[in-house]
Amino acid sequence: MQIYLVGGAVRDAWLGRPPGDRDWVVVGATPEALLAQGYLAVGKDFPVFLHPRTHEEYALARTERKTAPGYRGFAVHAAPDVTLEQDLARRDLTINAIAAPADSVSASGQFLINSENLIDPYGGQQDLRDKVLRHVTLAFREDPVRILRVARFAARFTDFSVAAETLALMREMVDAGEVDALVPERVWQELARGLMEVQPSRMFEVLRDCGALARLLPEVAALWGVPQRADYHPEIDTGVHLMMVLDMAARLQAPLPVRFACLTHDLGKATTPADVLPRHIGHEARSAQLLKGVCQRLRVPTDCRELADVVAREHGNIHRGMEFGASATLRLLERCDALRKPQRFADALLACECDARGRLGLHDSAYPQRPHWLQALAAAQSVATEVVAREAQAKGLQGKDIGGLVHAARVAALRNSGMAA
Numbered sequence: 466m467q468i469y470l471v472g473g474a475v476r477d478a479w480l481g482r483p484p485g486d487r488d489w490v491v492v493g494a495t496p497e498a499l500l501a502q503g504y505l506a507v508g509k510d511f512p513v514f515l516h517p518r519t520h521e522e523y524a525l526a527r528t529e530r531k532t533a534p535g536y537r538g539f540a541v542h543a544a545p546d547v548t549l550e551q552d553l554a555r556r557d558l559t560i561n562a563i564a565a566p567a568d569s570v571s572a573s574g575q576f577l578i579n580s581e582n583l584i585d586p587y588g589g590q591q592d593l594r595d596k597v598l599r600h601v602t603l604a605f606r607e608d609p610v611r612i613l614r615v616a617r618f619a620a621r622f623t624d625f626s627v628a629a630e631t632l633a634l635m636r637e638m639v640d641a642g643e644v645d646a647l648v649p650e651r652v653w654q655e656l657a658r659g660l661m662e663v664q665p666s667r668m669f670e671v672l673r674d675c676g677a678l679a680r681l682l683p684e685v686a687a688l689w690g691v692p693q694r695a696d697y698h699p700e701i702d703t704g705v706h707l708m709m710v711l712d713m714a715a716r717l718q719a720p721l722p723v724r725f726a727c728l729t730h731d732l733g734k735a736t737t738p739a740d741v742l743p744r745h746i747g748h749e750a751r752s753a754q755l756l757k758g759v760c761q762r763l764r765v766p767t768d769c770r771e772l773a774d775v776v777a778r779e780h781g782n783i784h785r786g787m788e789f790g791a792s793a794t795l796r797l798l799e800r801c802d803a804l805r806k807p808q809r810f811a812d813a814l815l816a817c818e819c820d821a822r823g824r825l826g827l828h829d830s831a832y833p834q835r836p837h838w839l840q841a842l843a844a845a846q847s848v849a850t851e852v853v854a855r856e857a858q859a860k861g862l863q864g865k866d867i868g869g870l871v872h873a874a875r876v877a878a879l880r881n882s883g884m885a886a
C-alpha cells in the first residue's frame with residue numbers, strides 16, 4: 466500500500482501557513498489490511514481509519530457518485546484498484562488536491578515543498594501561485610457543501626479569487642436546488658467557520674455572486690439595495706454596511722457569537738416600509754423577529770442566538786446611551802440581563818462597536834459608549850444587594866418591594882457615580 470498526505474495540510478505547508486489537521490489517503494489497501502496493522506475503523510459513510518499511534522485520519526482512496534440531492538446522497542466506491550489520481554479528482558478544489566508521499570513527510574510534520582515530490586495532476590500548485598480557487602472536476606457538483614467551503618476559503622485566503630468556471634458551476638448547482646437540500650447543521654458549521662475567518666465579507670460576497678445567499682439567508686440577502694441615512698451611514702447601502710461591520714468584527718478579533726450578532730443586527734432594515742426610507746424607525750424589533758426565523762431554520766446554538774437577540778433589540782439604545790438618565794440606563798442593563806450576564810453584555814457592546822465603526826470613513830473612530838456602559842454596569846453592580854434586601858426584610862417588606870428597593874439603590878449608585886443624571 467502507498468500512503469500520501471493530502472488536502473489542507475499540503476496546501477497550508479505550500480503557502481507557509483501554520484499546519485492544521487493532517488489527512489492521509491491510502492492507495493492499494495483493503496480495510497482488512499489496515500485493521501491488521503492496528504488502524505481503528507471510524508468512517509460511517511466512507512472507509513476512514515485512525516492511525517494506531519498518531520490518531521490522524523487515514524482514508525482509503527475512493528471515488529464518489531451522487532445518488533440523491535443533498536449532503537448524504539452519494540455512493541462511495543473504495544477498493545484497492547482506486548488510484549491516487551482518481552481520489553484527487555473527486556476533491557473540491559485544485560489547491561486541496563495535491564498529494565505528498567508519506568515518506569517525504571518527516572515525523573516532525575515538516576516536509577519538503579518540492580514540486581518533484583508532490584503529486585499534483587490537476588494544477589493545484591499553479592492555482593496556488595495564481596491565487597485561484599478552482600474546482601478539480603465536475604465531481605465538485607456531488608457535494609453542495611462545497612459551495613459554502615469555497616465561500617469560506619475566500620474569506621480565509623483573502624487574495625484568492627474564485628475561478629469564473631467554478632462560480633458558474635456553483636450558480637448552476639444553486640439553480641438546481643442543491644443548497645436547499647443541505648442539512649441545517651452543515652450550513653451552520655460552514656457559516657460559523659467562515660464568520661471566524663479574517664475577512665468574513667468575502668464569504669458573503671461569494672455566496673451572493675452564486676445566488677446561494679438568497680437561498681440560505683434570504684433575510685441577509687435582502688439588505689443589499691436598502692438605503693440608510695447618509696448622515697449616519699456614509700456608505701448608504703445596508704448590505705455594504707453589514708459587510709463592513711463583519712470585517713470590523715474580524716479586525717477586533719471578536720468571538721463567534723459577536724460576529725453572528727453583527728450579521729443579524731440590522732435584518733429589520735430589509736422590511737422597512739418604502740415610504741419611511743431611508744430612515745429605519747423600529748427596525749430593531751423587526752430584526753429580533755426575523756432573527757428568530759433564522760435561528761430556528763439553521764439551528765443556531767444558544768449562545769449565538771441569545772447574544773444576537775440582545776444586540777438586535779438594543780443596539781440603537783446602546784449607541785444613544787450616553788444621553789440616558791440613571792433610570793433609563795438601569796432599565797437597559799436590566800433588559801439585557803447585564804447584571805446576571807456581564808460577559809454577554811460586554812460582548813453586546815463589542816458588537817455595537819463593530820456596528821458603529823463598520824461605516825464608511827468611520828473605521829478608526831472611537832466608540833466611547835463601550836467604556837461608558839461598562840462603567841455603568843460596574844456602578845450598578847457595586848450595590849450590595851444582600852444588605853439592601855436584609856434591611857428591607859427587617860422592615861417587613863417582601864418580594865416585589867425588595868426588588869424595587871434594589872432597583873432604586875442601583876439608580877442612586879448610577880447617579881452618584883456620575884454615569885447618568
Ligand SMILES: Nc1ccn([C@@H]2O[C@H](COP(=O)(O)OP(=O)(O)OP(=O)(O)O)[C@@H](O)[C@H]2O)c(=O)n1
Pocket residue numbers: 471472473474485486488555556557558561562608610611614
Ligand atoms: N466537502 C469536501 C470536504 C473535504 N474535501 C477534501 O478533503 C480535504 C480535507 O477536508 P477538510 O479537513 O474539511 O478541509 P481542509 O482543506 O483541510 O481545510 P481546513 O483548513 O478548513 O481544514 C480537503 O482538502 C479536500 O481535498 C472535499 O473535497 N470536499
Ligand SMILES: [Mg+2]
Pocket residue numbers: 472473474485486487488
Ligand atoms: Mg483539514
